[in-house]
Amino acid sequence: MNAANKQNDASEPWTWPDSVWRQKVQKVRAGRSLRPTKWKNGARMAVALSFDSDHETLELKNGGISFGKMSQGQYGARSGMPRILRLLEKYSVPASFFMPAVSAMINADEVKTVVSSGHELGIHSWIHEFNSRLDQVTERDLALRAADTLERLSGIRPVGMRTASWDFSPYTLKIAREMGLLYDSSLMADEEPYELLEDGEPTGVVEIPVEWIRDDAPYVAMDRMTGARPYGGPAMVLDIFARELEVAWEESGLFQLTMHPHHVGHRSRIFILEEIIRHAKSKGDVWFCTHAELARYCADEAGLKTAEKAA
Helix, strand or coil: CCCCHHHHCCCCCHHHHHHHHHHHHHHHEEEEEEECCHHHHHHEEEEEEEECCCCCCCCCCCCCCCCHHHHHHHHHHHHHHHHHHHHHHHCCCEEEEEEEEEHHHHHHHHHHHHCCCEEEEEEECCCCCCHHHCCCCCHHHHHHHHHHHHHHHCCCCEECCCHHHHHCCCHCCCCCCCCCCEEECCCCCCCCCCCEEECCEEEEEEEEECCHHHHHHHHCCCCCCCCCCCCCCHHHHHHHHHHHHHHHCCCCEEEEEEEEEHHCCCCCCCHHHHHHHHHHHHHEEEECHHHHHHHHHHHHHCCCCCHHCCC
């Protein structure tokens, strides 16, 4: 960006020339849809369940000074995860677990259990930092270190990333491409998978879109030091998720869901996950998949030359 544009970029948005806002819009954008004409094995709908195993990094990212908050994160690993894993095993359902590197180092046994149970382990930052607060060099270093750490602990190199708090900086996509990642799952431009564009150009990176609507945290999170307060009971959350699933079924599309062990893993909430699984299975024509399986299938069906293959 030249000096004039830098000056305009720092000014009020309504004073920008067209070139400035167009550049921002085009930086990271949804490209062609990668929704296949049919799902694997001819299934009518794909279901991709995911869990963000943030654990202690929920508080460590803020300085690690509230041990009450730290214990809430520990609950996710200590009680929530075993409950979730038992349920997934009960119904023979694979899932994707996105884990900050620091969380993985604290809970190394969890990493091994996730992978040995046939689930996917994905990148989820270093210590749940916000990418938009980092410079490019720092963000790149943390992403590479996070991938290396997960590979060392699990024995498998992650192929996908979900940014912490879905905070996607101007550098994130470039770093994902350099890392040769198959997919990202942090953005919200669709409900079906699509190819990411950077500065208007195709990247070969599959986006598996998320949405706060399909995330347990906005409904049930509690933080006594902020404005985060639960505003609805578990039955309300289940109703919203089930309605999303029903329309995905009607449209023969993808149902993607994001949950957290320290939220959905509680005794009074775990039924949300079980009922969603039971609801989907009752359809009888559903493909349960990890995010990696989903991204690779969609890419192959579309003949996409992925960033993973190009790396």
